Amino acid sequence: MNFIKTPTKGMRDMLPKDMVLREYVLKVMKEVYAKFGFELIQTPVVEHIENLTSKQGGENEKLIFKIMKRGEKLNEGDINDLDSLVDSGLRYDLTVPLARFYANNMPLLSTPFRAFQVGNVYRAERSQKGRFREFMQCDLDILGEKTNLAEIELITAVITFLSALQFKNFTIRINDRRILTKMVEYVGFKEELLDSILIALDKLDKIGVEGVTSELLTLGLEEEKVKKYLNFFAKDTSSVKDFCESFQMDESVVSNLETIMETVQKNVDATLKFDPTLVRGMGYYTGPIFEIMVEEEAFAIGGGGRYDKMIEKYTNQPTPACGFSVGFERLLLLLEERGFMCGEEQPKFAYILSDENSLDKAYEEINQKREDGCVVKVLYRSKNFKFQRETLENDGYQIVEVN
């Protein structure tokens, strides 16, 4: 027969030792987020193809695992139009399903709704180290809260969670989508070039002013304006207000950002840094956007922002929203690199039976030990007892021989 032993490309088998850490981190996460009043919900991994291809997912829409229609409906499809053979796909994020969920269940949910989602998502990416085609996302979202209470609570919750895993020295980079837009507008760039301009700006720390300049010129922008635009970013960023003065940003946007930064900083041990070059990928953001970094690590391990216009496409009514997602797989890698110990160890016993009458003798004691909270394995003595014993002892089991 034609069995294949390895998982499908880009996906992973999780060994017991992998699961111990995953389960521990999930447990801590659930405990912390519950205390912030976030409510766990769940949606199917299979989503309508119409919802997945509705242009909310950006580049991810190219990476969908598509599911074929079944039965008669498959026969009705046009065989020369592959899309007509498809009715659903695997979700590539938890945001599209959240929007659908909220629209579908609104009357049953609290207002504002503090949603917490943990679930696998699927992207048919090219295989590369640390990139998986099935990976877990952990999203917090507050729907129906128009004030910065949402941003403040989300950032505080995530920092509290990461602190419970012994991370320290958090830096939150924060910006506002409206600041990004306003600068482009103020310089006089055309609005339809906004996305392309921001894609270039996003590379500032990698390719420098020169690199970004040449990318912006490639877009057909005037040299003088490009210079004026990039000059903004050379300014001191220690005060949001001072930074924003030269392009006449709305006072409300500035003070909103300042309040978020001050309140969070006052209450948890984190540095909030205004970073006008922070872009974040998704086009659906409408207000504050942010990323969290820990200690000396170069990469953000989570990020999010306000997206006030997306949910209403499903609900047909104004629904302000703000979310924060932690990169679960990256977080696990970091913890493993640091030799993080879960520190949850019950006593472990291995009862080794010499023959078929031994179980009867010891079974009451075995089950009593389990009732007392111990982990107990029962197994027959193997021919190579020395090896059996050593393996079990290495796994932390105390040996009990039953003759």
Added chain:
Amino acid sequence: MNFIKTPTKGMRDMLPKDMVLREYVLKVMKEVYAKFGFELIQTPVVEHIENLTSKQGGENEKLIFKIMKRGEKLNEGDINDLDSLVDSGLRYDLTVPLARFYANNMPLLSTPFRAFQVGNVYRAERSQKGRFREFMQCDLDILGEKTNLAEIELITAVITFLSALQFKNFTIRINDRRILTKMVEYVGFKEELLDSILIALDKLDKIGVEGVTSELLTLGLEEEKVKKYLNFFAKDTSSVKDFCESFQMDESVVSNLETIMETVQKNVDATLKFDPTLVRGMGYYTGPIFEIMVEEEAFAIGGGGRYDKMIEKYTNQPTPACGFSVGFERLLLLLEERGFMCGEEQPKFAYILSDENSLDKAYEEINQKREDGCVVKVLYRSKNFKFQRETLENDGYQIVEVN
């Protein structure tokens, strides 16, 4: 735009209140099974189409959600042969992935390997009440244990888990696939009709002796032999030995079953009942098979058995195996019907802010409460405060107003 609010057909959104019970039951299950030395593992929901269609899955293979190839490989497929457009599918059970997992990771796993899996599986069944296309399975399996220690530990573990959820009065119906085979053989029925004969026998409690007789006759079996066959089942089943005497069953099969029954009964509060009409669907079983019922409920909420020949198709070496699966969704329905209470309640507070300066005043106190283990929601006072207050109080929140 073309958004669809409802989940895809046969799948479900899980509301916060649904998740509270699910999470509690999973937590209890994980705690209990860990004490029996079972190790949690996980496999991808996407599986190679070759593995899913290898005839291990019986009827379930007709219900596969198939995933289309992507990129160039899709173009290489023959558009007139739909199967050539598919490279994978969603798993319909956890047994096929377990076999693949074991073959793939054997050197890294303990011997015998006590596997514990929790995960969603997918079947494109016709929609009907209580049947879902995405549902959770919770499987225990012991691989590499040829003795009845496997059956005894599996049954004991499941009873211990269900007892922790306040279920009582367990009945285990138990049989052995070899007894079923031997009776068919002894009467002189042709071996290739075994499956069809067992499908008929399985309906004995629903359609009675007359019904089964007529089904067996339809298979072309001789009336006399059918009578002789069904007469077996009229006999007293209180002793496995006595029951099996008339068709000369191997003594070892009988005593094996008796040992399982006696040992389990001696150690946990359950009735084990030999039931020679118990068939269990899957053809891969090779030895003891069993089902668990609770109290007055008419349906089994779990079942399993020994399947010594399946894993070796993947590993190419003899790998005895035995498993027990609890019907998670049915279990949840039962608990809901009974008004089961999780009994896990931290104090819950809702801080109601009157204006934008209130958060700053109360935030330290709020976060202190969370650190102390309380659940705290923060929200702005709504225009209809009376309604807001009542809703929160109904959800168990104590109100704290911040002016």
